[in-house]
Each structure stands twice: as structure tokens, then as C-alpha cells.
Amino acid sequence: MNLFENENADPSSSSENRIISAEEPLPRYLEGLNPPQREAVETLDGPVLILAGAGTGKTKALTSRMAHILQTRRAWPSQILAVTFTNKAAQEMRDRVSQMVGGRVEGMPWLGTFHSICAKILRYHAELAGLNANFTILDRDDQERLLKQLISAANIDEKKFPAKSLAATINRWKDQGWLPEDVPKRWRGEFNGRGLALYEEYQERLTSFNAADFGDLILRVVDIFRRQHDVLARYQHRFRYILVDEYQDTNVAQYLWLRLLAQAHRNVCCVGDDDQSIYAWRGADVNNILQFESNFPGSKVIRLEQNYRSTTHILGAASGLIDRNVGRLGKTLWTDKAQGEKVRLIGHWEGQDEARWICSEAENLTRETGMRRSYEYDEMAILVRASFQMREIEDRLMAIGLPYRVVGGPRFYERREVRDAIAYFRFAVSSQNDLAFERIINVPKRGVGEATLQRIHLEARDRRVSLSEAASQLCRESKITGKAAVGIRKLLGRQAVWAGMIRDGGRAHIEVAGQILEESGLPEMWTNTKTPDAPARLENLKELVKALEEFENIQGLLEHVALNFENVQRSQEQGILLLTLHSAKGLEFPVVFLPGWEEGVFPSQRALEEEGDPGLEEERRLAYVGITRSMEICSVSFASARFVFGRWRTQDPSRFIGELPVKHIEDMTPPGLSPGFGFQAARSSQLPVDRSFDSDVYSSPGFQRMARRVAERGRFGTAGFSRRRLESSSSAKLEAGDRVFHQKFGYGTVKSSSASSLSVAFDKSGDKKVLASYVERVDNDGPVA
DNA sequence: GTTAGCAGCGTTTTT
DNA sequence: CGCTGCTAAC
Numbered sequence: 001m002n003l004f005e006n007e008n009a010d011p012s013s014s015s016e017n018r019i020i021s022a023e024e025p026l027p028r029y030l031e032g033l034n035p036p037q038r039e040a041v042e043t044l045d046g047p048v049l050i051l052a053g054a055g056t057g058k059t060k061a062l063t064s065r066m067a068h069i070l071q072t073r074r075a076w077p078s079q080i081l082a083v084t085f086t087n088k089a090a091q092e093m094r095d096r097v098s099q100m101v102g103g104r105v106e107g108m109p110w111l112g113t114f115h116s117i118c119a120k121i122l123r124y125h126a127e128l129a130g131l132n133a134n135f136t137i138l139d140r141d142d143q144e145r146l147l148k149q150l151i152s153a154a155n156i157d158e159k160k161f162p163a164k165s166l167a168a169t170i171n172r173w174k175d176q177g178w179l180p181e182d183v184p185k186r187w188r189g190e191f192n193g194r195g196l197a198l199y200e201e202y203q204e205r206l207t208s209f210n211a212a213d214f215g216d217l218i219l220r221v222v223d224i225f226r227r228q229h230d231v232l233a234r235y236q237h238r239f240r241y242i243l244v245d246e247y248q249d250t251n252v253a254q255y256l257w258l259r260l261l262a263q264a265h266r267n268v269c270c271v272g273d274d275d276q277s278i279y280a281w282r283g284a285d286v287n288n289i290l291q292f293e294s295n296f297p298g299s300k301v302i303r304l305e306q307n308y309r310s311t312t313h314i315l316g317a318a319s320g321l322i323d324r325n326v327g328r329l330g331k332t333l334w335t336d337k338a339q340g341e342k343v344r345l346i347g348h349w350e351g352q353d354e355a356r357w358i359c360s361e362a363e364n365l366t367r368e369t370g371m372r373r374s375y376e377y378d379e380m381a382i383l384v385r386a387s388f389q390m391r392e393i394e395d396r397l398m399a400i401g402l403p404y405r406v407v408g409g410p411r412f413y414e415r416r417e418v419r420d421a422i423a424y425f426r427f428a429v430s431s432q433n434d435l436a437f438e439r440i441i442n443v444p445k446r447g448v449g450e451a452t453l454q455r456i457h458l459e460a461r462d463r464r465v466s467l468s469e470a471a472s473q474l475c476r477e478s479k480i481t482g483k484a485a486v487g488i489r490k491l492l493g494r495q496a497v498w499a500g501m502i503r504d505g506g507r508a509h510i511e512v513a514g515q516i517l518e519e520s521g522l523p524e525m526w527t528n529t530k531t532p533d534a535p536a537r538l539e540n541l542k543e544l545v546k547a548l549e550e551f552e553n554i555q556g557l558l559e560h561v562a563l564n565f566e567n568v569q570r571s572q573e574q575g576i577l578l579l580t581l582h583s584a585k586g587l588e589f590p591v592v593f594l595p596g597w598e599e600g601v602f603p604s605q606r607a608l609e610e611e612g613d614p615g616l617e618e619e620r621r622l623a624y625v626g627i628t629r630s631m632e633i634c635s636v637s638f639a640s641a642r643f644v645f646g647r648w649r650t651q652d653p654s655r656f657i658g659e660l661p662v663k664h665i666e667d668m669t670p671p672g673l674s675p676g677f678g679f680q681a682a683r684s685s686q687l688p689v690d691r692s693f694d695s696d697v698y699s700s701p702g703f704q705r706m707a708r709r710v711a712e713r714g715r716f717g718t719a720g721f722s723r724r725r726l727e728s729s730s731s732a733k734l735e736a737g738d739r740v741f742h743q744k745f746g747y748g749t750v751k752s753s754s755a756s757s758l759s760v761a762f763d764k765s766g767d768k769k770v771l772a773s774y775v776e777r778v779d780n781d782g783p784v785a
Numbered sequence: 786g787t788t789a790g791c792a793g794c795g796t797t798t799t800t
Numbered sequence: 801c802g803c804t805g806c807t808a809a810c
Contacts, residue, residue: 085799085800086799086800087799087800113799113800114800115799115800116800119800137800139800140799140800213800214799214800215800217800218800249799278797279797279798279799281796281797281798282797282798282799385796385797386795386796386797387796387797388795388796391801391802408798442786445786445787447786448786449786449787450786451786483786562800563800564800580796580797580798581797582796582797582798583797583798601796604796604797605796606796606797607796607797618797622797643801644795644801645794645795645801645802646801646802647801786810787809787810788808788809788810789807789808789809789810790806790807790808790809791805791806791807791808792804792805792806792807793803793804793805793806794802794803794804794805795801795802795803795804
């Protein structure tokens with residue numbers, strides 16, 4: 001494919017060219033836009049920042065803008081650069097634009113994530129970065145493994161200086177747009193004085209592996225643009241219009257990349273919301289959006305402030321909270337929606353009570369009352385700060401059998417068995433891929449251990465060859481013998497065959513992949529493994545081969561895997577969504593529960609300790625994101641005592657509770673537990689608070705006594721006891737086919753079991769997920785009381 | 786070279 | 801409490 005087809009053709013000279021005139025009816029893609037949205041769509045020349053508050057129709061504005069550019073023939077689809085952060089967002093944009101222009105957009109080659117677009121550019125100019133066009137993209141796991149090697153090679157104590165933290169440091173440097181030589185002096189000594197040296201070494205290793213990590217994809221392209229003016233000029237000329245989504249999440253390197261590309265036409269349009277900047281901890285720099293006007297002189301700022309999502313009470317509560325942050329661009333969101341219900345606030349004695357309340361409340365909401373409509377479970381979401389909070393809630397959801405689904409958790413391509421299989425594919429494509437070789441050389445076990453691997457490494461280094469060549473040489477010279485030698489020879493033999501099959505392309509790639517996988521021995525290995533998770537892993541391997549159907553060849557899958565790390569939509573199951581606040585960004589739900597609003601949990605202790613005030617503000621933005629997810633009903637809750645990480649802790653309600661404007665809140669906290677919102681804020685915030693709700697219930701001796709009693713009840717009382725008893729009664733592990741009894745669903749047959757939960761087909765209530773500890777085994781003979 | 790047992794730890798997540 | 805990853809013993 002020629003990247004620059006149509007480069008010099010002017011789309012407006014095309015015979016299909018139409019300029020919209022005043023007499024013509026409004027084109028479909030401009031219908032239903034409010035005035036600022038319309039302005040955002042039609043202000044095409046010069047830099048534009050669209051400040052789009054939560055729920056103000058930013059995607060609509062962005063996609064309409066794209067449709068407008070296309071329909072008025074200002075640019076070919078291939079001349080628009082549209083960047084998002086996630087593949088999901090890119091896909092959505094693609095769908096919506098083609099819908100708007102009636103499916104006439106053949107494709108937008110430059111609509112994608114920062115990383116996929118940079119990978120594409122980098123592949124075309126790989127040689128300018130010292131790479132081959134077929135370089136591999138390292139993920140977090142590969143990166144850490146490599147750094148670990150470097151750290152131990154440098155004789156650094158990995159306990160004191162873990163690879164994770166070096167990875168974080170190097171990634172942050174790359175986010176800043178710093179090549180090793182750009183790292184400012186005062187940072188160079190990070191990591192026990194060796195930071196810069198390790199960074200340099202790491203970069204050398206990457207290049208010698210013909211690999212790039214995620215940060216490199218951006219950084220190396222920026223570097224090429226800076227050094228090669230002709231290359232840059234070509235892209236600058238190419239991209240007549242640039243659009244960027246979620247601009248508040250960009251890092252410095254991404255900003256530099258954009259600025260370079262935007263220099264020619266200056267038609268850059270960024271959409272974002274500084275109040276929803278929640279990714280500073282992974283390198284996002286909110287200054288990009290705060291300083292847009294000075295970074296792009298002559299720019300126009302358009303505010304989208306009409307919210308189409310939430311009731312006035314919800315919007316009011318969210319606005320009042322975010323108002324406490326300093327250094328915002330500032331927006332005044334408004335809505336013409338109904339007042340709706342006030343945001344509910346409720347305190348509980350302990351975490352389990354909170355989980356119980358949420359679940360029973362969710363159940364209540366499915367029934368209509370005189371005051372409101374009824375809600376389906378899949379209209380509800382529970383948003384937590386951290387995933388450890390999910391367990392307790394999930395337990396309860398399972399116990400009473402509400403349908404639910406969890407977002408997040410282990411990702412498909414991140415699972416060990418899948419990564420192993422991918423490594424086999426990578427290795428099959430190229431025996432030179434040292435990272436893949438290292439991963440699979442002893443998986444499944446071939447008798448190649450630490451010592452043998454060490455020898456292979458040394459040999460490879462001495463002769464400056466790849467690991468597989470070195471291994472092959474060592475076997476030939478009988479320097480590796482026995483089981484290891486047999487294993488290596490066999491593997492290398494297979495590799496040659498695999499590589500041949502891939503190269504000549506005679507057979508369908510799915511067949512080839514199937515054969516590689518089968519011959520890798522991985523399926524056999526998992527079949528023979530007796531751990532409870534083995535069947536699921538085997539299943540994942542099958543799924544991987546199935547996934548290949550979507551791609552034209554194995555290389556296609558490998559590129560996809562590298563850049564699509566997100567979760568595969570696993571089940572179509574419906575139900576209450578349980579997810580973190582971070583992964584809820586961009587979503588909306590009629591009903592939202594926000595549990596765990598307690599000091600130390602939310603705002604998180606670590607954010608406060610490590611980041612201070614900026615950290616607190618980011619937590620507050622997170623709270624803002626949480627509230628603004630809700631359309632009609634929003635419940636904030638906290639517990640006074642919580643069993644976390646094996647010990648009981650008494651909890652203070654979050655300072656954010658005190659920051660919610662009283663007039664939009666309905667406090668449902670039972671008497672005796674009610675703090676009155678505002679008391680924490682009075683202590684921890686310098687901002688004025690409503691003193692009428694001020695009280696110090698939580699630090700009073702009475703409360704402390706109560707908290708202790710709650711704590712003890714949790715540990716020794718009925719809840720803890722009954723749970724343990726149930727567990728012991730079903731001590732023998734339940735397996736598929738076993739008959740069980742559940743308090744609520746009655747009798748059923750186990751379909752499958754995992755570590756703690758069961759999938760059971762109940763005779764009366766159908767298929768459910770339940771906790772193993774909530775069912776009792778019954779004999780096949782019949783029901784047992 | 787493999788595996789069991791135990792110390793240590795325990796935000797947020799996409800690419 | 802439950803998981804991960806390393807050390808010490810087969």
C-alpha cells in the first residue's frame with residue numbers, strides 16, 4: 001500500500017465536491033447539534049480546543065466534525081489524522097463517522113490510537129531508528145523481564161530496586177519525551193545512581209532485539225520527526241486535519257508529536273476535560289490541556305457545557321465537589337433535565353453491611369414505586385476505587401444471586417498460557433526473536449534450566465548471534481548434552497518447519513497456527529496439569545486459535561496482540577456492572593453505586609502520601625468522574641469498619657463526603673452512625689464548609705467503642721462463624737455434576753467450579769454463579785434437609 | 786532441575 | 801486474607 005496515495009490531489013476538485021450553501025437543507029450530521037457543538041464542528045481552521053464536560057456530547061461533536069470535513073470535501077479520509085487512546089474509542093469513532101456519511105468512507109487509515117498510528121509510522125521508517133520494519137512490540141511483561149536481567153547483570157539488589165520501579169522510571173522518562181541524553185541531570189541518578197546507565201543499556205538491548213516498547217513507539221517517531229525534516233514534512237503535509245480525543249490524558253511525548261505534525265496546516269482540534277484527568281500517575285500531563293492556548297497560538301476554545309446525561313441534583317453534587325479543585329479551566333455545566341432524586345448518602349457499620357445494602361437496594365430498584373420507574377440490573381453499576389473492594393461486593397452479589405459482571409481482571413492476551421502460545425508464534429515467524437525464545441525454551445519443560453540458559457546467553461554474546469543460533473551451535477559442539485540437547489534440537493527442528501510453512505503460505509494460516517500450537521506441547525502440558533484452573537487455560541488456547549480467523553495471517557494476529565491489550569468482551573451476560581472508577585470513564589448508567597468513600601480508601605492513602613495536593617485533586621476528579629457517570633440515581637456510601645487485608649480497620653468517612661453540597665444530598669445514614677457530612681472537611685480542608693452538619697461523632701470515645709464492637713462481631717460473631725461452618729461442611733471440593741442445595745435457589749447441579757465460585761444449573765432458578773461456601777452438597781439420592 | 790512451602794505484600798490501566 | 805515469587809529442600 002502506498003501511504004501517500006492522493007497526496008497531491010485536491011479533494012475539493014473532485015467531481016463530487018459540494019459546498020453546503022445556506023439554501024440547502026441541513027446535512028444529517030449537523031442535525032441536533034446545540035450551538036457550541038455546531039461551532040465545534042464548523043470551526044475548521046486553526047487550532048481548536050473543545051472543552052467538553054462530562055456528558056456534553058463530545059463524541060458527537062468530534063465525529064460530526066469529521067463527517068463535516070469529509071462531506072465538504074476539505075480532505076480525503078486519508079488526510080485526516082484522528083487519534084484516540086483506546087482501540088475501543090477508535091472503533092466507536094470509525095463506526096459513527098461511517099454511519100454519518102452513509103458508509104461512504106472507505107477507510108480512515110489514520111484513525112487509531114496514538115500507539116497504533118505511531119507503530120505504523122515507525123514501521124515505514126524503522127531503519128531511521130535502527131530497527132527493522134518487522135520489529136516486535138514489547139509489552140509490560142516483556143519489559144520487566146528484560147529489565148530484571150539488566151538489574152541482576154549490574155549487580156544491583158533487586159529487592160531494594162525492583163524491576164517494576166525501574167520500568168516505571170524509564171516509562172515516565174519516555175512519557176516526557178526524553179531519550180537517554182535528554183534526561184535532566186537531577187534525575188539521572190534515580191535508581192541508586194544507575195538510572196541513566198540502565199536506561200541507555202535497556203535501549204541498546206531493545207535495538208539489538210529489534211524491539212520497541214510502548215513508550216518507544218511515540219518517542220522514536222518524535223525523534224525521527226526531529227531529525228529528518230523531509231519525513232516530518234511529508235506527514236505534516238499529509239494531515240490536513242488533526243483530531244485528538246481525551247486530550248487531558250496525553251503525555252508530553254504525545255504533545256510533542258502532535259505539535260510537530262500540526263505545524264503545517266495548524267488544523268488541530270483537541271477534545272478533552274481537565275476535570276476528568278485521572279491518569280497523571282501513568283504519565284498524562286494535565287498541563288497539555290491547561291496550556292493549550294499558549295502552546296497553540298491563535299487557538300479558539302469552545303466550551304460544551306450542556307449536560308445531556310444527569311439530573312440537576314447529580315450534576316449539582318458533582319459540580320460542587322469539583323469546584324474545590326484549584327487550577328481548573330473551569331466550566332459551568334447545566335442541564336434542562338428534571339431535578340430527580342438527591343444523591344443518596346449512607347453510612348454503614350461495616351463493609352459487609354454496605355455490600356448487603358447495595359445489593360438489596362439494587363433489588364428494590366427493579367420494582368417500580370409511586371415515585372420512580374423500575375430499573376433493570378444492567379442499568380446499574382457499582383464503581384469502586386480499587387479492585388480489592390470488589391471481592392466483598394461480589395461475594396454478596398453471588399450469595400443472593402443477582403446477575404452481575406465484572407469489568408477488568410486478567411486480560412486475555414495477558415494470561416500466561418496465551419502469552420506462551422504467542423511466543424511460539426513469534427518464534428515460529430523468526431528464530432531470531434530472542435525474547436520469544438527465552439520464554440518458551442523450557443515451556444513445556446525440556447530440561448533446559450538456569451545453567452543451560454546461562455551458557456546459551458554467554459555463547460550468543462560471544463559470537464554476536466541470536467539465542468537460538470547459539471543454542472544450536474552448543475548442541476552441535478556437544479557443549480549441551482542429555483535431555484536439554486534433545487529438547488533444543490527438537491524445538492529448533494520444528495521451528496524450521498514452522499517458519500517454512502509460514503513463509504510459503506501454502507496452507508491456511510489457521511491450520512498452520514493449529515499445528516504450531518499442537519506441536520508446541522502447550523495443550524498437552526495443560527491437559528496433564530491438575531490444578532483447578534488448567535481446563536480454563538486449555539480453553540483459552542483454543543480460543544486463541546479461533547481468534548486467528550479474524551486475521552489474514554499469523555503476523556496480523558501478532559500485531560493485533562501487541563496493540564490490543566484490552567479485554568476481550570467475554571460474556572454477553574447482563575447484570576449489574578462492577579468496575580473501577582478508572583474503567584468507568586466514558587460510560588454512563590441510570591443507577592450508580594459509589595461504595596467505600598472512606599479516608600485512605602478514597603482518597604487513597606497512597607495518592608495522598610506520594611503525590612500530596614496534586615494527588616488529592618486527582619482523587620477528587622475521580623470522585624467527580626464517578627458521580628457524573630450516573631443519569632438518575634446515585635448512591636454514595638461508606639462503612640465505619642472494614643476487614644481489609646486480613647485485619648480490621650476503623651474508617652473515617654471520606655473528606656469528599658463533606659465536600660458534597662448539602663442541598664443535593666439526602667443523608668440516609670441511620671441515627672447513631674450519622675456523622676453529618678461536613679465534619680471531615682472541617683478538619684482537613686481549608687475551604688469553608690457548612691458548619692451546621694459539623695460533628696465529631698467518629699472520633700468520640702463512644703464511636704470508637706462501637707467500632708471496636710463491630711470489629712469483634714465481625715471476627716468472632718455470627719457472620720464469621722456461620723461462614724466458616726458452611727465452608728467446613730463442604731470441605732470436599734465440589735465438581736461438575738455434583739448436586740447442591742442453595743438457600744435461595746434450591747437444588748441444582750454444578751456445571752463448573754473455580755477457586756471460590758461455582759456455576760450451577762439450578763432446577764428451578766436456572767443458571768447462576770454462586771459462592772462455593774453458600775451451597776451445601778447433597779447426595780445424588782435426593783434432597784437432604 | 787523441579788517443586789513445595791513460606792515470606793512479603795497489598796491503587797488506579799492502556800498501549 | 802489470598803496471591804505472587806523466591807528460597808530451600810528433594
